[in-house]
Amino acid sequence: MGERNIDAATTLALRSSLSRRRAMAGLAAVGGIVALGGFPRSARASTTMTWMGWQGYETPILTGDFLEKNDIDFQPTFISSNEEIITKLQAGGIGNTDLITMYFGYLPLMAEGGLLEPIDPARISNFPDLIPQFTSQGSIRHQGQLMGVPWNWGSLPLMYDPAVVSAKPQSWLDILADEHKGKVAMVDDPLGNLLIWGTVVTGKEVGTLLTKEEMAKVIDQLIEIKTKHARAFFPTYGDMADAFARNEVTVSAIGWEAVAVWAAGKGKTIEYTIPKEGTGMFMDCLCIPKDCPHPDLAYGMIDHIVSPEPQRVFAEEQSAGITNLKTVPKLSPALAESYQYSDIDSFMKRARLQPVPPTEEGEYATYDDFLAEYQRLQKA
Amino acid sequence: MRLKSTVVRQLLPLAPAGVVFLGLFVAPLAYFLVISFWSVRARIMRPDFTIANYVESWSRYGDVLLRTLLAATAIGLVTTLLAFGLAYAIRFKAGRLGPALLFVTLITLFGGYLVKIYAWKSILGRDGIINMALVGMGILDEPSPAFIYSTAGVVVTLTYFLLPFAVLPIYGALRSIDDATLEAARDLGARPFAVLRDIVVPQCLGGITAAFTMAFLISAGDYVTPRFVGGGAALMGNFIETQFSLGFNWPMGSAMSFTVLAASLLVVLAFRSLLRASFRP
Numbered sequence: 001m002g003e004r005n006i007d008a009a010t011t012l013a014l015r016s017s018l019s020r021r022r023a024m025a026g027l028a029a030v031g032g033i034v035a036l037g038g039f040p041r042s043a044r045a046s047t048t049m050t051w052m053g054w055q056g057y058e059t060p061i062l063t064g065d066f067l068e069k070n071d072i073d074f075q076p077t078f079i080s081s082n083e084e085i086i087t088k089l090q091a092g093g094i095g096n097t098d099l100i101t102m103y104f105g106y107l108p109l110m111a112e113g114g115l116l117e118p119i120d121p122a123r124i125s126n127f128p129d130l131i132p133q134f135t136s137q138g139s140i141r142h143q144g145q146l147m148g149v150p151w152n153w154g155s156l157p158l159m160y161d162p163a164v165v166s167a168k169p170q171s172w173l174d175i176l177a178d179e180h181k182g183k184v185a186m187v188d189d190p191l192g193n194l195l196i197w198g199t200v201v202t203g204k205e206v207g208t209l210l211t212k213e214e215m216a217k218v219i220d221q222l223i224e225i226k227t228k229h230a231r232a233f234f235p236t237y238g239d240m241a242d243a244f245a246r247n248e249v250t251v252s253a254i255g256w257e258a259v260a261v262w263a264a265g266k267g268k269t270i271e272y273t274i275p276k277e278g279t280g281m282f283m284d285c286l287c288i289p290k291d292c293p294h295p296d297l298a299y300g301m302i303d304h305i306v307s308p309e310p311q312r313v314f315a316e317e318q319s320a321g322i323t324n325l326k327t328v329p330k331l332s333p334a335l336a337e338s339y340q341y342s343d344i345d346s347f348m349k350r351a352r353l354q355p356v357p358p359t360e361e362g363e364y365a366t367y368d369d370f371l372a373e374y375q376r377l378q379k380a
Numbered sequence: 381m382r383l384k385s386t387v388v389r390q391l392l393p394l395a396p397a398g399v400v401f402l403g404l405f406v407a408p409l410a411y412f413l414v415i416s417f418w419s420v421r422a423r424i425m426r427p428d429f430t431i432a433n434y435v436e437s438w439s440r441y442g443d444v445l446l447r448t449l450l451a452a453t454a455i456g457l458v459t460t461l462l463a464f465g466l467a468y469a470i471r472f473k474a475g476r477l478g479p480a481l482l483f484v485t486l487i488t489l490f491g492g493y494l495v496k497i498y499a500w501k502s503i504l505g506r507d508g509i510i511n512m513a514l515v516g517m518g519i520l521d522e523p524s525p526a527f528i529y530s531t532a533g534v535v536v537t538l539t540y541f542l543l544p545f546a547v548l549p550i551y552g553a554l555r556s557i558d559d560a561t562l563e564a565a566r567d568l569g570a571r572p573f574a575v576l577r578d579i580v581v582p583q584c585l586g587g588i589t590a591a592f593t594m595a596f597l598i599s600a601g602d603y604v605t606p607r608f609v610g611g612g613a614a615l616m617g618n619f620i621e622t623q624f625s626l627g628f629n630w631p632m633g634s635a636m637s638f639t640v641l642a643a644s645l646l647v648v649l650a651f652r653s654l655l656r657a658s659f660r661p
Contacts (some may be wrong), residue, residue: 083625083626086625086626086628089623090624090630113424182525188607231525231529231611232611233611234611235608240500247506247507248525250507362647368627371622371627375619375622378614378618378619379444
């Protein structure tokens with residue numbers, strides 16, 4: 001948590017519930033399990049609404065009386081990765097899914113692929129209260145139309161084991177020191193890796209908008225880390241936490257605050273910091289899939305999720321970053337401070353929201369170029 | 381007319397199974413075969429007839445395909461060899477313990493696939509049983525990182541998972557061997573190895589081929605074990621998965637799948653021919 005004005009123990013305590021949520025999501029990750037049920041189904045509910053997202057993300061939906069008031073039988077499908085939603089929608093989910101939660105970077109691709117309905121912000125009463133730094137992001141719009149409503153966020157810091165690493169790493173390149181050889185943790189998170197190493201390798205603030213040559217250099221660097229420094233290319237962040245807990249790794253080439261909490265749950269203290277080059281940030285959005293069966297209720301559900309009280313409950317229960325400004329004063333001071341709501345601009349200078357590479361040919365390497373290059377890393 | 385109705389009466393009971401087979405196996409496979417010749421523009425599948433996806437499957441993923449086939453062949457061979465030994469012991473050596481041994485072998489099927497993967501992660505890890513034992517016995521100075529996050533780890537995990545599947549067909553084939561034949565061979569002076577080579581193995585070639593085929597095909601198509609135990613040792617299945625998700629390219633993913641299928645069939649046919657040539661009765 002390094003540069004944030006909050007001590008490690010407090011932040012870990014604040015985020016302890018997050019570990020439970022993500023640990024459960026990790027279980028889903030293991031098999032791409034579609035976990036249905038677990039929610040009381042009302043025999044008299046007149047409308048069945050289907051939703052796809054991370055386990056724990058349903059908290060705001062279940063908060064308050066939205067479901068009861070609208071006589072809804074809520075049917076969640078829990079995911080193990082954002083990509084799983086894309087696959088499920090393409091494989092028959094279109095026309096059967098009311099609402100999804102998705103990493104904002106994928107919205108342009110999904111919109112181009114015809115997987116999303118445009119959203120009318122005028123139909124969401126809480127939209128004007130959402131943090132403008134998030135709602136103004138270009139990636140959540142496609143051809144001028146809103147495709148997703150931002151509702152929670154976080155960052156990708158460098159994780160390290162303080163029992164082995166005495167001095168806090170100052171740069172991402174510090175992980176390449178000989179002392180960490182064979183003990184670096186990597187995660188197979190395509191965009192996450194690009195968000196961080198695109199900036200580290202090229203020095204550009206936005207690590208995702210690169211020329212083909214720069215993109216190749218970034219992947220070369222990642223290949224070097226994978227082949228010469230990494231313990232493994234872990235499939236999930238949960239596996240990275242396990243590796244820290246088993247003392248198999250000492251530093252990471254990518255991170256997520258939650259990893260420290262999971263490791264703490266296994267009795268291992270892990271710390272994290274945002275190095276001088278900065279890092280990436282994630283922001284999850286609520287999206288309406290194409291041919292949503294209940295669009296009016298989907299709008300109502302979005303409005304409910306981003307309303308102050310469900311946002312507060314979600315933030316406190318899951319120790320997450322939220323987007324409704326009216327919620328911030330209701331948060332516990334420590335939680336609000338950990339996400340620096342008072343100065344989001346400066347936080348976003350160190351942890352940056354970045355778009356996915358463009359889909360059209362031009363100055364920069366496209367998303368397909370990136371995917372082809374990334375597969376070089378997977379092959380290595 | 382009567383012949384026609386007899387045929388209908390005979391085929392009618394097969395109809396439910398036929399419908400299930402056609403609907404759940406043939407139709408999806410046919411769909412993926414058709415779209416494997418389609419193309420994708422702006423992330424949307426377009427009906428087309430192009431072999432570009434197949435060309436790219438070989439040109440761009442040829443090295444991964446080779447790695448996949450080699451790993452799957454290794455898993456298939458190791459599994460079949462172990463399964464033959466186990467089935468042979470159950471059939472000919474265990475006596476009254478045979479059924480119990482078979483039960484113990486099959487009971488491992490009740491454990492979930494993913495549970496087994498995680499179990500092997502614990503066994504092969506730095507603080508796993510193997511490392512602890514080797515360090516405890518003084519064979520290693522410190523835990524070795526070599527057992528997990530490698531292709532070897534994938535081979536070990538999949539071999540364990542597939543062993544019961546491979547034991548069954550071999551054991552079934554061994555059961556059908558007449559003890560009198562074996563006794564006659566021994567009475568005529570055949571040594572144990574000659575009995576095994578000239579009588580036992582030739583009579584269960586079908587079971588051995590089935591065991592290898594099952595172990596090989598499941599390994600060649602698996603992408604979960606390499607992800608969790610391979611530590612980045614990506615096989616063909618992982619790249620196919622990428623095409624179906626991040627790549628928005630189902631035609632490419634389908635072409636890659638059929639490429640693996642075709643290459644796998646060649647390997648299985650080669651194994652079958654080799655086996656038959658080596659152990660001709």
